[in-house]
Amino acid sequence: MVSVSSLPLLSLRGVSKHFGAVQALTDVELDLHAGEVVALVGDNGAGKSTLVKVIAGVAPADRGVVEWEGRPVQIKRPHDAHALGIATVYQDLALCDNLDVVGNLFLGREIHKVGVLDEVEMERRTRELLHTLSIHIPDLRAPVAALSGGQRQTVAISRSLLGGPKVVLLDEPTASLGVQQTTQVLDLIDQLRDRGIGVLLISHNMGDVKAVADEVAVLRLGRNNGFFDVNTASQEQIISSITGATGDAVARHTPRAGETQL
Template sequence: MSTAPSDRASRTETSSPVLSVRGATKRYGAVQALAGADIDVHAGEVVALVGDNGAGKSTLVKVISGAITADTGSIEFAGEPVHIGRPQDAQDLGITTVFQDLALCENLDVVANLHLGGESRSYGILGEIRMERRARDLLASLDVRIKDVRTPVASLSGGQRQSVAIARALLGDPKMVILDEPTAALGVEQTAQVLALVGRLRERGLAVLLISHNLADVRAVSDRVVVLRLGTNAGDFVTADASQEDIVGAITGARIVGGRS
């Protein structure tokens, strides 16, 4: 039985976050991309990071994923101070990111894409049977419906491709998953499939950071909504308790909420 959103939000109030970022700043010449941004994400929680274009969402995600280094600020992961200076640092901690371009090889099948760069080998020979079995088990555990895992990714729907990219991110047993616009350019049915998959990540106890412009999707799947505006925090809402107007007001600057709503 799944836990109600308000119950999950209450539980995370008293637990230590898996990820905690404090005072992150980043400047590109005259542009202040981040101006002291904070964010917490707990295990078994989906936090949506929202804001208008130029709000600093992508920059903050790049800091967490190791694509760039913040000028100032601190990061704690699993309760310990950490330095993330490159993507490998984030991966070693257990942070994995699924970017909007998915980085899938369309000419390869699902099995090959899931294991790309981490193929199973024995005496230099690919363990095709072992990889196929692992692929089937992983997709089944996530309730991802793909009839034939030997199907080229080019033949899959947009929702199925997104699901494969998310499944691939789980092969390293991460503690936290960052999803960059996972429902962008998807139809209604495919969007529902991906949002259901995000919910299953939460059920597995993962900390999930979701970046999205679609507030309907955000409200459907998130436990909390963190709003950035002009590189700093403009609101932190418990999704179940916040109205659409509250969130939009924080995004546009009509209403600034320093703490949780």
């Protein structure tokens, strides 16, 4: 695993978001470092997807500070997030079933040569990227509709890497996958960490969380309700924080050297 820098890539301080009369997030704090996987967990309606949308620029925060590599930034739209180096893979994947793997990876960023699509170069880059990520898809020209769920998820994650992001947000990447396909995706998350990418992983599956995450951040009713080191916290502690059965979850988080207790 890549050593974690003391300076976070991404920091949220006092982030709040409301939709009409509904307060979705209240004073949320979060740090994400390079080469770190932070699992964002919580019950339905806890605010996890809203927080991802805030970071991705889809639903900008109403209040609070977002810091990127130690400096305050404004993320008002998805373009702002992309420009910083933040990529998002949503649960619906946003793949075009009728296009092949190459076509999906380069959708919207096609390579042209003398005014014509350079299919050879796009396929070469696709093979190179998948090879570096240890992803095996026999036929890159097969429509993605013919791929397994795990393969489709890896295609969506691989596409997010074309712009060379420093942070990748993954919204329930294993939610509809079987055991073997889940293993494939979790291996890919390990690969992202090894490449020095910060990963924010939304998941309901505690097995997946314990398998790949370094830290767990719990949201409950739109607020922070605990930060846990995966190596030292029990699954019972984390679940208690998710359900609200304990009120001292935040205090059990041990900060890294140079890190301020939230």
